[in-house]
Amino acid sequence: MSGRNEARTEPRIAVYVCQCGGNIGDYVDTNQVVHAVKDLPGVVVARHAMFTCSDSNQQEMIDDVAREHLDGFVVACCSPKLHTFTFRGVAERAGVNPYRVAQVNIREQCSWTHTDDPTGATSKAMKLVTAGVERARLMKPLHPIEVPTTPRVAVVGGGVAGMRAAIALADVGLEVHLIEKEPELGGHVGKLGAMYPHGTVGTELVHRMLEEIDRRPGIEVHTGAVVSAKSGTFGNYRIAIESVGLRTEVTVGQIVVATGFDSYEPATGEFGYGSPRVVTLPEFRRLLDEAEGPIVRDGRPVRSIAYIYCVGSRCGDRTYCSRYCCSAAVHASLLAAERDPSVRQYHLYRDLRTYGRNEVMFGESRKRGSYYLRFADDDPPLVSIDGERIRLTVHDLLTAGAELALEPDLVVLVTGMVPRANDELIGALKLPVGRDGFLNEIHPKLRPVETVVDGVLIAGACQAPKSSAESVTSGLAAAAQAAAVLRRGVASLDPQVAIVDSGACDGCGECIGSCPFGAIEMTGTGGTVVATIAAAGCKGCGACTPTCPRNAIDLQGYTDAQVRATIAGLLAGRAT
Amino acid sequence: MPDAGPRVLVFSTNAISDPGIDLAGSLHMHYSPEVVVLSLPCTSAIRPDWIVFALEQGFDGVFIASDGDECAYLADCAKRSAQIVGRAQDLLAIRGIDDRRVKMAAICSVCAESFTRQIREFTAALETLGAA
Numbered sequence: 001m002s003g004r005n006e007a008r009t010e011p012r013i014a015v016y017v018c019q020c021g022g023n024i025g026d027y028v029d030t031n032q033v034v035h036a037v038k039d040l041p042g043v044v045v046a047r048h049a050m051f052t053c054s055d056s057n058q059q060e061m062i063d064d065v066a067r068e069h070l071d072g073f074v075v076a077c078c079s080p081k082l083h084t085f086t087f088r089g090v091a092e093r094a095g096v097n098p099y100r101v102a103q104v105n106i107r108e109q110c111s112w113t114h115t116d117d118p119t120g121a122t123s124k125a126m127k128l129v130t131a132g133v134e135r136a137r138l139m140k141p142l143h144p145i146e147v148p149t150t151p152r153v154a155v156v157g158g159g160v161a162g163m164r165a166a167i168a169l170a171d172v173g174l175e176v177h178l179i180e181k182e183p184e185l186g187g188h189v190g191k192l193g194a195m196y197p198h199g200t201v202g203t204e205l206v207h208r209m210l211e212e213i214d215r216r217p218g219i220e221v222h223t224g225a226v227v228s229a230k231s232g233t234f235g236n237y238r239i240a241i242e243s244v245g246l247r248t249e250v251t252v253g254q255i256v257v258a259t260g261f262d263s264y265e266p267a268t269g270e271f272g273y274g275s276p277r278v279v280t281l282p283e284f285r286r287l288l289d290e291a292e293g294p295i296v297r298d299g300r301p302v303r304s305i306a307y308i309y310c311v312g313s314r315c316g317d318r319t320y321c322s323r324y325c326c327s328a329a330v331h332a333s334l335l336a337a338e339r340d341p342s343v344r345q346y347h348l349y350r351d352l353r354t355y356g357r358n359e360v361m362f363g364e365s366r367k368r369g370s371y372y373l374r375f376a377d378d379d380p381p382l383v384s385i386d387g388e389r390i391r392l393t394v395h396d397l398l399t400a401g402a403e404l405a406l407e408p409d410l411v412v413l414v415t416g417m418v419p420r421a422n423d424e425l426i427g428a429l430k431l432p433v434g435r436d437g438f439l440n441e442i443h444p445k446l447r448p449v450e451t452v453v454d455g456v457l458i459a460g461a462c463q464a465p466k467s468s469a470e471s472v473t474s475g476l477a478a479a480a481q482a483a484a485v486l487r488r489g490v491a492s493l494d495p496q497v498a499i500v501d502s503g504a505c506d507g508c509g510e511c512i513g514s515c516p517f518g519a520i521e522m523t524g525t526g527g528t529v530v531a532t533i534a535a536a537g538c539k540g541c542g543a544c545t546p547t548c549p550r551n552a553i554d555l556q557g558y559t560d561a562q563v564r565a566t567i568a569g570l571l572a573g574r575a576t
Numbered sequence: 577m578p579d580a581g582p583r584v585l586v587f588s589t590n591a592i593s594d595p596g597i598d599l600a601g602s603l604h605m606h607y608s609p610e611v612v613v614l615s616l617p618c619t620s621a622i623r624p625d626w627i628v629f630a631l632e633q634g635f636d637g638v639f640i641a642s643d644g645d646e647c648a649y650l651a652d653c654a655k656r657s658a659q660i661v662g663r664a665q666d667l668l669a670i671r672g673i674d675d676r677r678v679k680m681a682a683i684c685s686v687c688a689e690s691f692t693r694q695i696r697e698f699t700a701a702l703e704t705l706g707a708a
Contacts, residue, residue, distance in 0.1 A: 079594075079595075079598045080590075080615075081594075081595060081598065105598070105613075107601065108598035108599075108600075108602055109597060109601050109613050110601075110609075112601035112602060112604055113600060113601040113604065113605060113606060113607065114606065114609045115604055115606070116606050117606075117609055120608075120609030120610075121609055123609065124609040124610075124612065127612060128612060131614075430592075430646060430684065430685055430686075431686075432595065432685055433686050453591075453685065496617070516649075516650060516651070539649055540617050541617050541618040541620060541647075541649035541650060542617055542618055542621025543618060543620035543621055543649065543653075545621050545623060546620070546621065546622060546623045546624060546660055546663075551623070555616075555617070555621055558616055558617070558621065560623065560626075563614070563616075563623075563626055564629055566614055567585065567614065567626065567630050567633060567635075568633055570585065570612045570614065571635065
């Protein structure tokens with residue numbers, strides 16, 4: 001990293017305003033924003049881009065640095081939580097100090113929150129970018145501080161995602177605490193028979209994974225246990241594990257949360273639920289998995305089955321699709337046909353999502369005699385129960401809306417996934433929860449297992465409905481992310497720490513007690529004593545800065561001059 | 577005060593309250609575009625005279641989105657931040673500026689709804705106070 005032209009009085013700055021496709025561009029007039037800032041002092045390049053994070057735009061930024069001899073740049077785009085490291089990386093590759101990049105949030109805190117007011121959003125974006133330029137003009141080159149990390153990971157949740165993550169982490173030499181609330185590992189898959197599309201039996205899969213875990217002494221399993229508290233900082237978190245009244249504290253470098261999902265539980269009376277002859281899909285799977293031969297329910301042979309899809313899904317507060325349940329229902333019908341080839345099966349669906357290889361299963365089920373009937377979103381089937389007789393009527397869109405009546409022996413309600421109630425863990429780890437109730441990643445594509453809480457990762461169906469294979473994949477992704485940080489043995493810490501202007505400090509010592517990390521001490525010779533701050537001990541909170549009566553302490557990256565310039569910039573930004 | 581309503585400066589924190597404010601945007605929750613956010617590592621780092629400076633420069637109110645008990649740095653962050661607000665209000669009193677123009681509330685990393693509600697309430701309260 002060069003720190004080129006650091007002695008120059010007025011830095012040369014480029015401003016890039018992102019449209020983020022339509023995420024910003026649909027609500028903020030990025031042309032107007034560019035026009036408003038292009039003549040600000042220090043700005044030598046100003047333009048907008050469809051995606052500032054794209055490879056092509058990154059290369060243009062690097063080219064601009066070379067051509068325009070830039071000292072830093074301002075990128076107005078999404079939250080800094082998402083792309084700070086992307087643009088710092090661009091700066092580094094271009095030979096600019098990465099701490100001379102100012103990212104301005106004009107998406108989450110502007111375009112998305114003012115979708116109802118494009119004029120207001122554009123005006124606000126101008127102010128935000130102006131403030132960003134003012135801040136960037138005062139940015140100094142900084143260099144990261146490195147601290148040791150703890151080579152140990154807590155994996156919370158012992159389903160397939162958590163178990164696979166634990167095995168992968170142990171295989172790269174990291175210690176693992178695998179923490180499961182239930183008395184046994186295995187989760188939902190540990191109770192399943194044959195799974196689609198490979199036919200692997202869930203119980204056998206989990207048994208093999210348990211053997212793998214047993215073979216790895218680096219994995220310590222805690223069953224019947226929960227995580228009740230977290231303290232510390234990135235790379236060295238201290239967590240409390242509680243199990244039957246016993247509390248254990250361990251220090252871990254990263255935390256992987258893989259707490260899974262719950263199945264939707266229909267209300268009594270919803271499509272006849274509560275009747276012994278109306279079951280959910282998970283209940284039907286247990287019926288199939290726990291016995292052999294012809295299917296029997298409640299002591300009576302089952303000769304015909306009707307599946308009602310999307311029960312509890314894509315309606316009310318649950319607007320999402322669980323994606324797996326269509327395939328799981330089609331697969332269950334194939335298992336039922338194997339048990340009794342003469343059983344009659346009717347699938348009543350809104351939309352059918354047997355994507356990828358699962359389409360083959362759908363074709364196979366039709367070959368084996370399953371009938372598919374499609375109902376409208378606002379016209380679901382009606383189920384009436386008269387004693388032991390079930391009557392089901394549906395308007396089938398595939399036969400011009402004709403009303404069809406069925407009298408199946410069993411109704412299977414194809415239910416999806418719902419977020420698991422986990423308030424204690426969410427509170428202890430401060431996990432971000434999305435509008436759908438599942439845990440939120442920073443970005444589904446760019447940072448799919450990271451959360452806004454640094455060092456706390458998510459995997460599996462706690463994040464969104466996922467199949468077992470997808471859950472395992474995300475467990476491995478979380479393991480890779482955790483290992484990438486911890487295998488280095490050190491984490492690069494932000495160099496934005498507090499510094500003392502020794503010329504302004506009068507040695508009063510007011511700041512000493514403000515630092516809980518003991519990073520400040522009084523030093524000096526010849527009767528002159530001033531405060532000094534150990535960079536490695538400073539956590540960069542800045543709490544010492546307001547305690548100094550002489551304003552002799554500044555937090556790098558957030559200096560008094562930078563904050564005042566930013567505040568002034570936030571009041572400017574008029575269209576020219 | 578612009579036609580769009582009171583200008584509000586929000587001090588947020590990088591790790592806790594700023595993600596909560598981001599989440600409000602991700603959920604497309606609406607508040608006045610005259611509300612702008614300046615994120616710091618911790619609200620205990622706010623100099624009282626920054627609050628005064630903001631109000632004297634033209635903001636109608638300053639909202640401190642504190643971490644409350646969730647601060648990753650300081651167990652007593654809420655107490656420290658409250659003391660900073662108190663010091664700022666003393667400075668405002670000397671200058672004849674209404675101390676109700678400064679408000680502090682705990683905003684966590686998932687407090688999207690709480691932030692939106694509180695900033696709307698604060699904006700409404702500032703409207704009754706008129707321009708700073």
